[in-house]
Amino acid sequence: MIRSTLLVVIFSGFLLGQASPNQAWGRLKTGDVAPMLQLAQVVEGPELDKINWEALKGKVVVLEFWATWCAPCIDAIPHLNELADHFKDKPVQFISIAKRDSFSRVKGLLRRKPMKGWVVLDETAKTADSYGARAIPHSAIIDKEGKFVGSFYPGRITEQVLQNILDGKPPYVSKPKPSVNTNGH
Numbered sequence: 506m507i508r509s510t511l512l513v514v515i516f517s518g519f520l521l522g523q524a525s526p527n528q529a530w531g532r533l534k535t536g537d538v539a540p541m542l543q544l545a546q547v548v549e550g551p552e553l554d555k556i557n558w559e560a561l562k563g564k565v566v567v568l569e570f571w572a573t574w575c576a577p578c579i580d581a582i583p584h585l586n587e588l589a590d591h592f593k594d595k596p597v598q599f600i601s602i603a604k605r606d607s608f609s610r611v612k613g614l615l616r617r618k619p620m621k622g623w624v625v626l627d628e629t630a631k632t633a634d635s636y637g638a639r640a641i642p643h644s645a646i647i648d649k650e651g652k653f654v655g656s657f658y659p660g661r662i663t664e665q666v667l668q669n670i671l672d673g674k675p676p677y678v679s680k681p682k683p684s685v686n687t688n689g690h
Contacts, residue, residue: 532637535655539566539647540635543627544602548611550623556600558651564596565670566647569659570627570638572603573610578642581659582618589621591664595671596649600625604633604641646670 533540539558547553569585571578589599599622603611608626615624627633636645637656644662646654648670655676657666666676 532635533645533653533656535653537653539651539653540632542600543629543631543635544625545628546608546626548603548608548624548626549615549620550600550625553625556623556625558647561598561647562651563649564598565649565667567597567599567622567662567667568632568636568645568647569599569601570604570633570636570641570643570645571601572606572641573614574606575641579614579618581642582620585659585662586619586621588662588664588667592667593621597667597671598622602627602632604630604638646676648673 542556542558544553544556547556550556567585567588569581571581573579585599585601589597599620601620601622601624603624603626605628606626607628611624611626630638633639633641633643636643638645642659644657644659646657646662646667648654654670657676669676
C-alpha cells in the first residue's frame with residue numbers, strides 16, 4: 506500500500522511538472538534568468554562559442570530537448586520546422602539540443618529528417634538538467650531579455666504562443682468572452 510501510494514505521488518509530480526508551462530520541474534520559474542548553455546558540439550549551426558545568451562539577446566529562443574531514439578521527438582520535427590519557417594524573418598531562434606546522443610547518430614537522422622534551426626549536442630545532459638528536461642521531448646522558451654518563459658510539450662507551442670512572447674505578452678492569452686445580453690434582446 507505504501508509503495509503504490511508513493512508511486513502515485515511520484516507519477517503525479519511527473520505529470521504536473523510536464524503540464525506546467527510556467528515551471529521546469531520546480532527549479533526554474535517564469536522570469537528567471539536562463540541557465541547557461543553547456544553544450545558539447547555543434548552538428549548544424551554557428552561555432553559553439555557563438556551559442557550563448559549574450560549572442561542571442563533580443564531573440565526569442567526555443568530550446569528543443571530531444572534524442573534520435575525518441576519517437577515522439579522525431580514526430581515533433583515537422584511541427585517545429587513549420588514554426589521555424591513561419592518565424593524565419595523574425596527574431597526567433599530554434600535550437601534543437603540532442604540529449605545524451607552522438608554526432609554520428611544525429612547527423613544520420615538529419616539526412617533523413619532535416620531540422621530547421623541549429624542542432625547541437627548535450628552529451629552529459631547538463632543543459633537538459635538545468636532546464637528540467639528529464640523526459641523528452643521537452644521545449645523551453647526564453648524571451649528576448651534572456652528570461653525563462655516556460656516549459657512546453659512541443660505540440661503546445663503555436664504561432665500564437667511565439668507571437669505573444671515576441672509581443673511581450675504571456676504565452677497563453679485568453680480572448681475576451683463576448684458579453685451576453687441578459688435582457689432578452
